[in-house]
Amino acid sequence: xxxxxxxxxxxxxxxxxxxxxxxxxxxxxxxxxxxxxxxxxxxxxxxxxxxxxxxxxxxxxxxxxxxxxxxxxxxxxxxxxxxxxxxxxxxxxxxxxxxxxxxxxxxxxxxxxxxxxxxxxxxxxxxxxxxxxxxxxxxxxxxxxxxxxxxxxxxxxxxxxxxxxxxxxxxxxxxxxxxxxxxxxxxxxxxxxxxxxxxxxxxxxxxxxxxxxxxxxxxxxxxxxxxxxxxxxxxxxxxxxxxxxxxxxxxxxxxxxxxxxxxxxxxxxxxxxxxxxxxxxxxxxxxxxxxxxxxxxxxxxxxxxxxxxxxxxxxxxxxxxxxxxxxxxxxxxxxxxxxxxxxxxxxxxxxxxxxxxxxxxxxxxxxxxxxxxxxxxxxxxxxxxxxxxxxxxxxxxxxxxxxxxxxxxxxxxxxxxxxxxxxxxxxxxxxxxxxxxxxxxxxxxxxxxxxxxxxxxxxxxxxxxxxxxxxxxxxxxxxxxxxxxxxxxxxxxxxxxxxxxxxxxxxxxxxxxxxxxxxxxxxxxxxxxxxxxxxxxxxxxxxxxxxxxxxxxxxxxxxxxxxxxxxxxxxxxxxxxxxxxxxxxxxxxxxxxxxxxxxxxxxxxxxxxxxxxxxxxxxxxxxxxxxxxxxxxxxxxxxxxxxxxxxxxxxxxxxxxxxxxxxxxxxxxxxxxxxxxxxxxxxxxxxxxxxxxxxxxxxxxxxxxxxxxxxx
Numbered sequence: 001x002x003x004x005x006x007x008x009x010x011x012x013x014x015x016x017x018x019x020x021x022x023x024x025x026x027x028x029x030x031x032x033x034x035x036x037x038x039x040x041x042x043x044x045x046x047x048x049x050x051x052x053x054x055x056x057x058x059x060x061x062x063x064x065x066x067x068x069x070x071x072x073x074x075x076x077x078x079x080x081x082x083x084x085x086x087x088x089x090x091x092x093x094x095x096x097x098x099x100x101x102x103x104x105x106x107x108x109x110x111x112x113x114x115x116x117x118x119x120x121x122x123x124x125x126x127x128x129x130x131x132x133x134x135x136x137x138x139x140x141x142x143x144x145x146x147x148x149x150x151x152x153x154x155x156x157x158x159x160x161x162x163x164x165x166x167x168x169x170x171x172x173x174x175x176x177x178x179x180x181x182x183x184x185x186x187x188x189x190x191x192x193x194x195x196x197x198x199x200x201x202x203x204x205x206x207x208x209x210x211x212x213x214x215x216x217x218x219x220x221x222x223x224x225x226x227x228x229x230x231x232x233x234x235x236x237x238x239x240x241x242x243x244x245x246x247x248x249x250x251x252x253x254x255x256x257x258x259x260x261x262x263x264x265x266x267x268x269x270x271x272x273x274x275x276x277x278x279x280x281x282x283x284x285x286x287x288x289x290x291x292x293x294x295x296x297x298x299x300x301x302x303x304x305x306x307x308x309x310x311x312x313x314x315x316x317x318x319x320x321x322x323x324x325x326x327x328x329x330x331x332x333x334x335x336x337x338x339x340x341x342x343x344x345x346x347x348x349x350x351x352x353x354x355x356x357x358x359x360x361x362x363x364x365x366x367x368x369x370x371x372x373x374x375x376x377x378x379x380x381x382x383x384x385x386x387x388x389x390x391x392x393x394x395x396x397x398x399x400x401x402x403x404x405x406x407x408x409x410x411x412x413x414x415x416x417x418x419x420x421x422x423x424x425x426x427x428x429x430x431x432x433x434x435x436x437x438x439x440x441x442x443x444x445x446x447x448x449x450x451x452x453x454x455x456x457x458x459x460x461x462x463x464x465x466x467x468x469x470x471x472x473x474x475x476x477x478x479x480x481x482x483x484x485x486x487x488x489x490x491x492x493x494x495x496x497x498x499x500x501x502x503x504x505x506x507x508x509x510x511x512x513x514x515x516x517x518x519x520x521x522x523x524x525x526x527x528x529x530x531x532x533x534x535x536x537x538x539x540x541x542x543x544x545x546x547x548x549x550x551x552x553x554x555x556x557x558x559x560x561x562x563x564x565x566x567x568x569x570x571x572x573x574x575x576x577x578x579x580x581x582x583x584x585x586x587x588x589x590x591x592x593x594x595x596x597x598x599x600x601x602x603x604x605x606x607x608x609x610x611x612x613x614x615x616x617x618x619x620x621x622x623x624x625x626x627x628x629x630x631x632x633x634x635x636x637x638x639x640x641x642x643x644x645x646x647x648x649x650x651x652x653x654x655x656x657x658x659x660x661x662x663x664x665x666x667x668x669x670x671x672x673x674x675x676x677x678x679x680x681x682x683x684x685x686x687x688x689x690x691x692x693x694x695x696x697x698x699x700x701x702x703x704x705x706x707x708x709x710x711x712x
Contacts, residue, residue: 003232003385004411004629005418006572007220015047015222015377022090025222026214027052034059036210038178038185040159043214045190045372046350050081053155053186054096058087060153060184061128062094068122068152069129072137077322077347078157079105079131098129110135116143123148138169146180159187175205185209190372211461216375217423223377229384229421231371231414235392235407235637240265240358241276247389250281250298250305252354253380255337255373257344258311259359264402265391266359274311274338281305281336291324292317293334306332310339325349331380344369350376355386360406360413364468367413368420388414392637393644404648408480411629412471415525419467422524427516433613444519446617448512454505455512466517470497478649479626481633481642483687485663486624490518492659515617521625522605527570529602529609534569535584541565558582573604580609646687656698664695 019028026043030052033039039056043049053071060066073079083103085096102122104115110133119140122130132140134156154177156170177183187209220226236243240259248256258273259265267273278284282296282305294307308321322342328334331351344366355374361367374384388410393403430443437443450456458466470476475493478484484493495514498505505513538544544561563578570578601612605623624630634642669692672680680692 003230004414005231005421006228007230007418007421008228009217009221009223009226011224011227012222013224015219016224017222018090021055021092022087023052023055023092024048026219027055029214030212031055031059033210033212035064038209039187039212040206040209041186041188041212041214043188043190043212044216044219044375045369046348046376047190047214047219049188049190050157051085051087053157053188054082054085054087055092056186057129057153057155058092058094058096066151066153066184067128069155070137070152071129071131071155071157072134073105073131073157074134076105076107076110076133077326079103079133080326081157082131096129098131099127102127102130104130104132104136111139116140120144134170138173141173146176149177149181149183151182153184153186155186155188157188159189178205178208190369213461215424216421220375220421221423225379225382226375226377226384227382229371229375229386231386231417233388233390233410233414236389237392237394239267240389240391241267241273241280243389244277244358245280247356247387248277248281249354250336252385253331253335253349253351254354254356255339255349255352255370257339257355257357257370260340263359264399264406270311270340274309277338278307281307290320292321293324305335308334308337310337310342331378344373347373348376349373350378351380352376353378353381353384355384356389357387358389360388360390360410364413364416364472367417371417393641393648400644401648404645405477407645408477409472411480411626411633412477415626415629416464416467416471419521419524420464425520425523427519442523442612442615444615444617444620447519448508448515450512450516452509455509458502458513459516463517463520466498466501466513467521469501470494470517473497479624480629481646481649482624482627482630483646483649485668485688485691486622486627487663488660489624489626490514490621491663492657494518495659518625519617519620522620522623523603525625525628527572527604528612529570529581529604531581531584531600531602534566534581537569538562538565538584577604577609656694658702661695661698661702664692665699668692669696 014025016024018024021028021031023031024047026047026049030039030041030043030049034056041049041052043052057069057071061069071082073082082096084098087095101118104110104118108115115132115136116139119130119132119136120143123144154174156174174185178185220229234243234247236246248254256277258270258277261268261270278294278296282298285295285297285304287294292309292312294309296305296307297303298305308325310318310321312318312321325334325337328349334349337349337352352374355370357367357370361370371386374386390406390410391403393400393407426441427447427449428437428441428443429447429449430445435443450459473493476489476497479489479493491514494517495510498510498513498517502510502513541561544557544565547557547561559579559582562582562584563575566578566581567573567575602609603612603615604610605620610619633645637645669680672689672692680689680696682690682693682697684690684693
């Protein structure tokens with residue numbers, strides 16, 4: 001089925017270029033904030049966060065006078081990212097080096113007496129750098145005082161493991177150190193989401209941090225080899241093992257994550273599931289005794305496929321295959337990795353081009369990490385793909401509500417990733433037709449610019465987290481199947497989520513945030529047509545040049561050849577949409593006409609093209625931000641399944657509010673009555689018609705209650 005998200009990048013090579021210190025783009029950006037006592041670094045996988053920390057930590061030790069650096073990682077395997085590194089040969093003024101005794105990411109219990117004692121010894125001697133796990137940090141903290149961390153740098157990798165939840169010991173540890181010591185903190189995460197159900201930090205703590213954000217778009221756009229990324233999903237009925245070959249491409253370097261044993265998609269027999277997948281691919285030739293690599297002879301053509309099984313719980317065999325994967329040097333070393341909970345964060349396999357995940361993942365952070373496995377830049381791939389294989393809802397199943405909920409959440413996760421993967425916009429109000437946008441700006445009539453520092457901070461550092469909260473809201477999920485009017489989504493539902501997330505914002509501040517979120521979401525879901533670029537592509541097209549030379553009729557060029565060029569540049573346009581631009585005047589000598597054409601940019605929103613200079617916030621509020629998701633969903637399932645989804649949603653739909661009722665009545669109701677010459681029917685099969693009828697009854701009942709109250 002088609003991808004819900006397909007993003008193309010410019011391959012500028014900027015991500016891998018280094019400055020005179022040997023710093024890549026993201027690392028240089030982080031280093032500029034090195035003086036901050038509390039630094040939060042948000043950057044995608046493979047952007048170089050570990051080395052960025054080395055640069056910052058060495059500066060704090062050598063130039064800022066701190067006495068120690070403690071680096072805490074969530075699991076031992078990630079500790080290798082902070083191994084001793086020669087930085088002076090690349091231009092920096094010091095190397096990252098430390099005593100082997102203080103690399104505590106070694107085999108053994110992270111809470112063992114030996115590791116805890118080594119940590120405590122480090123805090124009392126003259127050594128400068130220690131690497132440990134989050135668990136070792138927690139256990140050692142029980143033996144120390146907060147003031148022992150005075151004048152130290154505490155760096156926490158994969159910071160999303162910290163939580164403001166009272167049960168999070170790491171989160172409580174961090175708050176105590178911030179409150180009762182002079183420690184500096186660098187928090188790093190490859191995820192843009194600070195936790196899925198609870199925030200990582202309390203608002204008052206988070207305000208103390210200096211934020212450095214390096215976006216997914218900056219990272220991927222600066223790659224040398226990777227050109228595009230697709231995110232999609234496929235549905236299956238029955239057992240997923242029977243559908244796995246429909247989406248598993250063993251010609252691609254693939255990480256396959258099977259469902260958690262506690263999930264509804266799991267068959268509860270993880271070893272049998274792995275064996276079934278192996279049998280479906282081919283016949284086992286051998287299992288290498290030294291590495292535990294499985295060699296398969298593929299059924300289709302006899303090709304040998306090398307497989308790593310990370311589902312196997314046997315500790316000796318697991319260690320052998322993990323060590324093999326850690327030491328891989330060639331693209332040919334492995335073809336397929338089958339995993340359950342491993343091979344996510346911190347796992348480095350640059351040749352991976354396909355991440356296939358079975359079952360919906362409830363954690364947005366986990367989805368980001370899995371996608372990150374396939375988005376490393378490597379000369380063996382120009383495209384990376386993430387596909388989610390999820391159960392298709394069945395009306396006869398007892399789990400139909402669970403399946404519908406998972407499907408909608410998978411779609412919203414894809415929508416959120418599309419927002420993260422796209423370039424950021426800089427919105428400004430348009431006060432006059434003569435106003436001209438600077439590069440990277442979009443002028444919008446009626447837009448309320450941020451009026452306070454709090455709103456500016458939310459829009460600068462919190463926008464993706466806010467979108468994550470919006471897309472996880474049950475009332476928003478109910479809007480995915482096309483059941484709810486666009487203005488209700490944008491003006492009521494999204495506003496309610498913002499008010500709940502930021503209860504201290506004024507009404508005007510809520511509206512400023514709402515407008516930005518809606519604009520940003522709609523714009524990033526839209527296709528932009530630059531007439532100047534399109535005209536140039538048409539004039540340089542060889543088939544059109546040949547047609548002109550052979551005196552082909554203008555009508556034939558316009559109706560046949562030009563739409564083909566348009567669809568080549570903008571492949572998501574339909575035939576009819578591409579034909580919209582068939583009348584572009586090519587090879588014109590009219591300077592005025594050329595200038596007028598060249599200055600035009602159009603945006604496709606909800607199936608219509610709008611001149612970007614004519615955008616008004618009222619127009620944007622009429623666009624369903626989930627329209628494209630609904631269109632793909634409706635094309636991907638049968639009408640019967642779509643009806644099941646809509647019925648499940650309808651049984652738990654949102655209650656009517658005054659704001660929603662006023663959007664329907666009187667304008668939409670009157671428009672309906674003018675078109676159909678009748679009032680909306682409360683029993684109509686059309687959800688929006690029923691909703692209009694409910695709005696009328698709701699407002700009548702509200703009027704009656706108000707009159708009663710006034711009479712009393």
